[in-house]
Amino acid sequence: MLSKKTKYGIKALAYIARKKDRKPVQTSEISESENISQKFLESILLELRKSGFLGSKKGKGGGYYLIKEPEEIKMTAVIRVLEGPIAMVPCVSLNYYEKCDDCPDENTCAVHKLMIQVRDASLNILGENTLRDIATSQ
Amino acid sequence: MLSKKTKYGIKALAYIARKKDRKPVQTSEISESENISQKFLESILLELRKSGFLGSKKGKGGGYYLIKEPEEIKMTAVIRVLEGPIAMVPCVSLNYYEKCDDCPDENTCAVHKLMIQVRDASLNILGENTLRDIATSQ
DNA sequence: CTATTACCCTATCGGTTTACTAGGTTTTAG
DNA sequence: CTAAAACCTAGTAAACCGATAGGGTAATAG
Numbered sequence: 010m011l012s013k014k015t016k017y018g019i020k021a022l023a024y025i026a027r028k029k030d031r032k033p034v035q036t037s038e039i040s041e042s043e044n045i046s047q048k049f050l051e052s053i054l055l056e057l058r059k060s061g062f063l064g065s066k067k068g069k070g071g072g073y074y075l076i077k078e079p080e081e082i083k084m085t086a087v088i089r090v091l092e093g094p095i096a097m098v099p100c101v102s103l104n105y106y107e108k109c110d111d112c113p114d115e116n117t118c119a120v121h122k123l124m125i126q127v128r129d130a131s132l133n134i135l136g137e138n139t140l141r142d143i144a145t146s147q
Numbered sequence: 148m149l150s151k152k153t154k155y156g157i158k159a160l161a162y163i164a165r166k167k168d169r170k171p172v173q174t175s176e177i178s179e180s181e182n183i184s185q186k187f188l189e190s191i192l193l194e195l196r197k198s199g200f201l202g203s204k205k206g207k208g209g210g211y212y213l214i215k216e217p218e219e220i221k222m223t224a225v226i227r228v229l230e231g232p233i234a235m236v237p238c239v240s241l242n243y244y245e246k247c248d249d250c251p252d253e254n255t256c257a258v259h260k261l262m263i264q265v266r267d268a269s270l271n272i273l274g275e276n277t278l279r280d281i282a283t284s285q
Numbered sequence: 286c287t288a289t290t291a292c293c294c295t296a297t298c299g300g301t302t303t304a305c306t307a308g309g310t311t312t313t314a315g
Numbered sequence: 316c317t318a319a320a321a322c323c324t325a326g327t328a329a330a331c332c333g334a335t336a337g338g339g340t341a342a343t344a345g
Contacts, residue, residue, distance in 0.1 A: 111182040210321080
């Protein structure tokens, strides 16, 4: 299940991407338009700035803006930063790998191979969708 | 992320499916072989019995056995019972649909269409894999 | 210069879920 | 009878989630 944090983060990024100009967008504007608690949204946008997706401008007329072009931002990258692993099980995660303590051998694990297939299918979709795709999909 | 419960449940089903005869398998045997806490496993197998995947026999020599053939059991069905929805967001779930309270219109939601694609990709994999496939995949 | 705007930071908190444990009851084979 | 096994009810410690509180700090318009 996707957390609200991730969901809100994606929506906010899409909102900013839909703006024609590159002027900073205020959190208050996004929170009102997308029905997201402003304080909660602030913490999410802050995280997106620290991880290199957004830039920010302080003071009057400030806000957040995209650093890269929307088509350069893959959804895999966004989800990995906000949500963490895309895989359903740590032992098949590419970026957040962890060994299962109950499995002596991953190659003989019934769950392992199945979850690799699911992971690859998800990675395919999320890797070929960019912020541009989801921002313009209305 | 898949819960331990679901993971253990799948492993247990696979273990039972690998047995040639149809004699009941005890929880103690499965828990030792698969490194699962026995008490926790008990509750999982009980749930799998109540949802129609397993039969049980009480008393000495009792245990759990498959009711259907392994190739008749799709992994979608197992996961839906143990884990719940397969979709990453309730608003795209086929079996556990729920409306988002922040979305006025699903058709204009940036997250919605993306998550439908992910769901369909996952459903494809999990729907074409049966218990037979994952039990014999070593 | 000063008021305002809006980003930035820390801390906390109630609620839910997760993974598991404890302890007992019922049923059955031998 | 008795040992073994499923069955049932509760409880619980820890983690996580979504949000809120309350400010601090930097930049800018006028």
